[in-house]
Amino acid sequence: MIGLGADGGSALALSLRVALFATLLDLPLAILVAAVLARGRFPGRAALNAAVHLPLVLPPVVTGYVLLLLFGRHGPIGAPLADWFGLVFAFRWTGAVLAAMVMAFPLLVRPIRQSIEAVDTRLEAAAETLGAGRIARFATVTLPLALPGILTGAILGFARALGEFGATITFVSNIPGETRTLPIAIYTALQIPGGEGTAMRLSLVAIALALVALAATEIVARRLRRRWVD
Amino acid sequence: MLDIDIEGCLGDFSYEVAFRTETGITALFGASGAGKTTVVRMLGGLARPARGRIVLDGRTVFDRERGIDVPARRRRIGHVFQEPRLFPHLSAGSNILYGRRFAARKASARAIDHVVGMLEIGHLLKRYPRNLSGGEQQRVAIGRALLSSPEALVMDEPLASLDTRRKNEILPFLERLRDEARMPIVYVSHSVDEVARLAQGMVVLSEGRVHATGPVEEVMTKLDLRPMTGRFEAGAILEGTLVAHEPESCLSRVEVGGQFVEIPAIDVEPGRRVRIRVRGRDVVLGLRPPEEIGVLNVLHGTVEEVVVETGTYAEVNVRIDGQRINARITRRSAGQLGLAPGKAVYVMIKTTALDRVGAARRETGSAG
Numbered sequence: 248m249i250g251l252g253a254d255g256g257s258a259l260a261l262s263l264r265v266a267l268f269a270t271l272l273d274l275p276l277a278i279l280v281a282a283v284l285a286r287g288r289f290p291g292r293a294a295l296n297a298a299v300h301l302p303l304v305l306p307p308v309v310t311g312y313v314l315l316l317l318f319g320r321h322g323p324i325g326a327p328l329a330d331w332f333g334l335v336f337a338f339r340w341t342g343a344v345l346a347a348m349v350m351a352f353p354l355l356v357r358p359i360r361q362s363i364e365a366v367d368t369r370l371e372a373a374a375e376t377l378g379a380g381r382i383a384r385f386a387t388v389t390l391p392l393a394l395p396g397i398l399t400g401a402i403l404g405f406a407r408a409l410g411e412f413g414a415t416i417t418f419v420s421n422i423p424g425e426t427r428t429l430p431i432a433i434y435t436a437l438q439i440p441g442g443e444g445t446a447m448r449l450s451l452v453a454i455a456l457a458l459v460a461l462a463a464t465e466i467v468a469r470r471l472r473r474r475w476v477d
Numbered sequence: 478m479l480d481i482d483i484e485g486c487l488g489d490f491s492y493e494v495a496f497r498t499e500t501g502i503t504a505l506f507g508a509s510g511a512g513k514t515t516v517v518r519m520l521g522g523l524a525r526p527a528r529g530r531i532v533l534d535g536r537t538v539f540d541r542e543r544g545i546d547v548p549a550r551r552r553r554i555g556h557v558f559q560e561p562r563l564f565p566h567l568s569a570g571s572n573i574l575y576g577r578r579f580a581a582r583k584a585s586a587r588a589i590d591h592v593v594g595m596l597e598i599g600h601l602l603k604r605y606p607r608n609l610s611g612g613e614q615q616r617v618a619i620g621r622a623l624l625s626s627p628e629a630l631v632m633d634e635p636l637a638s639l640d641t642r643r644k645n646e647i648l649p650f651l652e653r654l655r656d657e658a659r660m661p662i663v664y665v666s667h668s669v670d671e672v673a674r675l676a677q678g679m680v681v682l683s684e685g686r687v688h689a690t691g692p693v694e695e696v697m698t699k700l701d702l703r704p705m706t707g708r709f710e711a712g713a714i715l716e717g718t719l720v721a722h723e724p725e726s727c728l729s730r731v732e733v734g735g736q737f738v739e740i741p742a743i744d745v746e747p748g749r750r751v752r753i754r755v756r757g758r759d760v761v762l763g764l765r766p767p768e769e770i771g772v773l774n775v776l777h778g779t780v781e782e783v784v785v786e787t788g789t790y791a792e793v794n795v796r797i798d799g800q801r802i803n804a805r806i807t808r809r810s811a812g813q814l815g816l817a818p819g820k821a822v823y824v825m826i827k828t829t830a831l832d833r834v835g836a837a838r839r840e841t842g843s844a845g
Contacts, residue, residue, distance in 0.1 A: 369562055375549045376521050376556035377625045378579030387575075391566045 255449050257424050258432035265340060265428055266408035269347035270401055273355050277400060281359035282385065302414075303353045311417025314346060318418075342419035343426050347408035355404040362396020363389060395468040402467075406460040410453070429453055478534055479503075479629050479661045483519060485527025492516070492685030495529075498661045504672040504693065505665045507682035513665045516682070517631045520663065521556050522549030533629055550579065555627030559634045561614035563606035569617045570602030576625025584624045592620050595653055612643035616650060623658075630662040636671060644671075651675055652835060673697060673714050673754040674835035698794070698801045712756035713802040719743075719751050728773075728828065734798025739773040740831045752835055757805030759830035762793060763823045764814055774826040778802075783816050791816075795824055 251259065284296055302310050318325040318336045328334045336342035366389050374384045390397075412430040419426040421435060433449045436442035482495040492512045496503075505513045518524040520531060522538070530540040533554065538547040555576075563572050573592070577584050584592075593599050596616045606614055615635055622630060635651075636644045648671070655662065655675055666672050672679060672693060679696040681689040689696050698713040717733035727742045731751055738753060745751055766775055778797035785791045791811040793804045802824065816822070 367562075369558070369560070370564060372523055372549075373556065373558065373562040374564075374575070376523070376552075376554065377576030377621065378550045378553075379575075380550055380579075383579065388564060394566075 251448055251452070252445060254423060254427075255432060255445060255452075258427050258429050258449070259452060261340060261343075261424070261427065262409055262429035265343045265347055265411075266405050268344045269351055269408040270355075270405045272344070273348050273352055273404055274397075274401060277352060277355035277404070278359055278390070278397065281356045281400075282363055282389070284356070285360045285363040299356050300353045302350050307350065307411075307413025308417050310349060311346060311414035314342075314349065314414065314418045318342070318345060336419070338419050338422060338426065340419075340425050343411075343415050343428060346414040346418045347411045350411050350414055351404035351407040354407045355400040358396045358400040358403065359393065360396075362393040362399075365396075366392045395471045398467045398471070399464050402460050402464040406457055409456060409460075478532075479520075479663065480532040481516070481520065481529075483516070483526035483529030483531065483539075485529075487515065490515075490685060494682065494685070494687055496680045496687060496690050498663060498678055500659055500661055501678070502655045502662045502664045502676045503678035503680060504676035505663055505680050505682060506667065506669075506672050507688070508667060510684075511682040512685040513667075513682055514633055515685075517556075517633050517663060517665055520629075521554045521631050522547065522552045523556075536628075553626065553628045555622030555625055555630045557615075557619050557622050557630070557632040557635045559637050561606070561611070561618040563609075563614055563618055563621070565606050567605075568602065569598065569604050569606065569609065569613075572606070572617055573598070573602070573620040573624050575621060580626040582626050584626055589624060592623050595657065596620050596650055610643070611639050612646045615639065615647060619650070619654065623654075627660065629660050630658065631665075632662065633665045634667070635664075636666075636668070648674060648835070669697070669712070670754065673752065694800070698803060712754055712759075713800075715753045715755060715797070715800055715802060716750055717753065719745050719747050719749050721747055733776070734800065736776045736798070737774075738776070738826070738831070739828050741828065753831055755802050755826060756830065757792065757803045759826055760802065760804035760806075761825040762795070762804050762806055762810070762814060762816070763825060764821075766823050767825060770825075772825045773828045774824075774831070776824045776826075778822060778824055780816050780818055780820045780822055782818060783811060785811065795822060797824065 280295070280299060284292065284299070315337070316322055318328070320326065320329060320335065320337045325336060328336075334341065336345050370388055370392070371384050374388045379387060410430055411428070412434070415426065415428060416431055421427050421431050427435065429449060429452070433446050433453070436446040436449065478497060478499055480497040484493040486492065490512065492515060494512070494516050505516060507513050515524065519526045519539075525546065526539065526541070528541050531538050533552070537543070537545050538552050539545060563569070564575065567575065574589070593602070596619060598613070598616050598620055601609060601613055601617065606617070609617065619635070636647060639647065652675065664672075664676060676693050679691065679693045680687060681696060694714045694716065715733050715738070717731040717738060719729055720732045720737075721730045722742060723730060724742070728739045729742045729745075731738045731740055731753065740753060743751070761772075776797050778795040780793060781796045781801065782794040783791060785808055789807055790805055791808045793806060793811060793816055795802055795804060804824065814822070
């Protein structure tokens with residue numbers, strides 16, 4: 248694939264697959280948590296907020312190690328998941344998805360939360376007088392109006408998942424074709440004498456992907472904003 | 478019918494409000510801070526009274542003692558807010574149909590056509606709220622509330638955020654709504670003109686208490702309302718029948734108990750009842766009919782009551798064929814004319830002062 252070599256091509260394909268799955272699986276949970284943080288008033292709200300942001304401030308190696316302990320083949324969560332559902336994370340690409348989900352989660356939650364907070368609660372009250380229940384109000388008023396923030400969050404999360412390195416390599420190691428994502432492939436190439444050329448090409452691909460993601464966020468958000476606000 | 482009896486306090490503001498309304502518009506009138514919005518929020522279920530009950534057409538929607546508190550979405554009380562609060566991501570057409578999907582009794586296609594026609598919003602339905610003027614947005618918001626199949630309508634100062642021109646644009650639609658809606662409408666306002674023009678019943682709120690309640694004509698003529706209406710705006714309402722238009726002079730002629738009043742031309746067909754609001758300060762009293770004075774409107778009546786204040790002014794209530802208007806004149810002229818109950822007087826009103834005229838409610842079943 249475009250001068251990346253078979254190994255580089257598979258790393259790129261794997262990275263895109265992992266990032267896509269991680270973002271799509273993260274989204275519903277991130278919207279729920281963002282809504283709870285934006286609108287909910289309950290004890291433990293601050294604790295939830297801290298837990299969401301933890302992966303952002305923790306060394307990624309620590310996050311990877313915790314995932315290994317919890318979701319490993321013999322971990323307290325990993326073992327029953329493997330026994331009951333045959334869902335194995337350790338040294339599989341599914342583990343890379345899980346690591347990316349955890350690391351990207353705070354980046355999804357933050358913009359979604361901000362955009363939900365920005366939705367005028369008086370519109371929700373109006374919807375209530377028109378007969379809409381809590382869930383219907385959220386689905387038909389809050390969510391569509393928060394769409395720019397949701398898309399921003401999704402794209403930021405996708406980009407973060409694409410770049411995930413530390414937690415992934417700690418949790419699921421570096422297996423070509425299975426867990427060797429783009430950043431890990433770059434790192435591996437740099438460990439091999441004469442691998443600088445490959446590292447450079449893969450890095451350029453990573454930079455291009457990041458730029459496309461940022462531009463996409465901007466365009467989508469601007470277009471949505473123009474539709475509703477003057 | 479809407480029956481309300483609530484009390485409680487919010488911070489250091491206490492309220493104790495009880496009134497009942499029938500079909501047609503009941504104005505909830507009072508200065509800002511009187512508790513009008515609090516009351517309608519509680520009506521609609523957006524706030525909870527500490528004690529009391531609210532009954533809508535025999536259906537109890539709130540009763541503290543019996544532990545009934547129907548949530549806002551099931552109260553079936555349509556709300557029109559001060560700001561239109563249209564959903565910005567939906568077209569005007571989708572906005573007006575928003576409540577329909579949640580209603581148990583869905584508005585029929587005919588009902589939709591009817592509301593769209595009444596509010597004249599057919600040409601706006603494809604547009605988004607940001608492309609509508611304030612007045613258009615408010616009309617769409619009224620349509621949206623109506624099509625959620627409510628059993629009562631609450632309008633919380635729907636004209637307050639509009640300028641005078643836009644207000645006058647919407648008032649005719651509100652008159653139509655009043656004539657056609659078969660449900661109680663609670664109309665919050667601090668504008669005497671709006672109330673005089675639209676409402677049949679009136680509840681005057683002052684500091685969380687009901688200060689006066691009754692038919693608009695009665696309440697408005699009461700002298701003790703002045704502290705709330707303000708001296709400048711105090712006045713009375715004359716009801717009459719529009720008998721003819723005089724296109725040459727751009728006037729319309731109204732019969733009030735066998736006498737005639739000329740008003741600036743209005744767009745109401747002859748035979749209909751109209752209401753003329755007469756402010757006390759626009760009225761001149763005399764003992765003889767005027768000669769060679771350019772006043773079109775001279776009515777004769779009988780002094781009913783003279784309230785002399787300590788200051789410059791006196792307030793005189795004059796009965797004109799079963800109706801009452803009040804005149805705000807100086808204490809000195811009241812003395813010079815020797816005004817006392819029972820005395821016959823001539824009431825003069827400049828036509829230019831009679832610009833606050835609206836069609837009265839068309840009574841169902843009667844011809845006029």
